[in-house]
Amino acid sequence: MEDLKGKTAIVTGASRGIGKEIALQLAKRGADVAINYVSREADANKVVKELEDLGVRALAFQADLSQMTAGRELVRKVQKEWGRIDILVNNAGITRDKAMKNLSDEDWTEVLDTNLGSVYATCSEVWPIMMEQKFGRIVNITSFVGQAGNFGQANYAASKGGIIAFTKTLALEGGRHNITVNAIAPGFTETEMLAQVPENIREKIISRVPMGRFGQPEEIAKAVVFVAADGDYITGQQINVNGGVYM
Ligand code: NAP
Numbered sequence: 708m709e710d711l712k713g714k715t716a717i718v719t720g721a722s723r724g725i726g727k728e729i730a731l732q733l734a735k736r737g738a739d740v741a742i743n744y745v746s747r748e749a750d751a752n753k754v755v756k757e758l759e760d761l762g763v764r765a766l767a768f769q770a771d772l773s774q775m776t777a778g779r780e781l782v783r784k785v786q787k788e789w790g791r792i793d794i795l796v797n798n799a800g801i802t803r804d805k806a807m808k809n810l811s812d813e814d815w816t817e818v819l820d821t822n823l824g825s826v827y828a829t830c831s832e833v834w835p836i837m838m839e840q841k842f843g844r845i846v847n848i849t850s851f852v853g854q855a856g857n858f859g860q861a862n863y864a865a866s867k868g869g870i871i872a873f874t875k876t877l878a879l880e881g882g883r884h885n886i887t888v889n890a891i892a893p894g895f896t897e898t899e900m901l902a903q904v905p906e907n908i909r910e911k912i913i914s915r916v917p918m919g920r921f922g923q924p925e926e927i928a929k930a931v932v933f934v935a936a937d938g939d940y941i942t943g944q945q946i947n948v949n950g951g952v953y954m
Contacts, residue, residue, distance in 0.1 A: 894949025
């Protein structure tokens with residue numbers, strides 16, 4: 708099914724993990740996809756090759772999205788190349804986990820700037836483009852932690868909770884311009900981010916998940932593509948894809 712043919716998408720943090728799967732699934736539906744990465748150029752180039760092998764146009768842009776100017780520049784570059792941006796997926800994110808007593812100002816700022824500041828910057832830059840097009844699909848990747856909180860993740864939880872509130876507000880403002888804005892909230896998903904967690908803690912985490920396993924990046928990507936491609940009347944929602952770890 709190539710129903711996204713002629714549409715263009717940006718996926719941030721798509722050199723690996725969940726973002727890579729989102730990019731591939733959008734391309735399988737026919738969209739041209741611009742991906743972003745911060746340091747792993749070789750991985751990003753491999754993703755571009757995989758996208759092109761699916762018969763779509765693909766671009767990779769290095770940008771450190773902890774800097775708002777870089778997020779804005781990313782959007783401007785894609786608009787310059789392709790002349791429109793239909794889908795924006797804000798996926799890039801990091802963790803700097805520490806219990807509150809050990810959390811530094813740097814841990815706080817780095818996570819808030821990368822996870823939340825970047826979402827503001829790309830949305831702000833794409834907003835007039837989507838208003839002009841009278842069409843836009845924005846999908847922000849949050850986390851169940853933004854709703855439930857999580858020990859050792861005060862900075863991360865604040866950034867992901869902020870994304871949910873930001874998403875709902877943009878949905879209110881975008882509705883009459885045919886811009887939908889939604890958030891997808893993964894549970895624990897098998898990527899390098901989760902691989903940083905020590906094995907004994909990973910076992911404890913699995914015991915908390917009703918489905919008894921971690922999620923796969925493909926399972927998160929399916930939900931993203933659903934709202935971006937088929938969710939014409941879905942806006943302001945936060946859709947949980949978490950194996951039941953938070954209900
Ligand atoms: P991941 O495997 O660690 O991949 C992170 C991606 O973000 C990479 O492409 C990385 O680029 C990019 N990135 C990191 N810092 C960046 C920066 N400053 N500027 C631009 N790009 C940057 O992460 P993931 O597990 O796929 O997570 C993707 C999203 O899902 C994140 O928002 C995360 O918070 C969310 N999430 C993940 C889980 C989970 O269990 N995995 C659960 C809930 C929510 P490089 O390759 O160049 O480093």
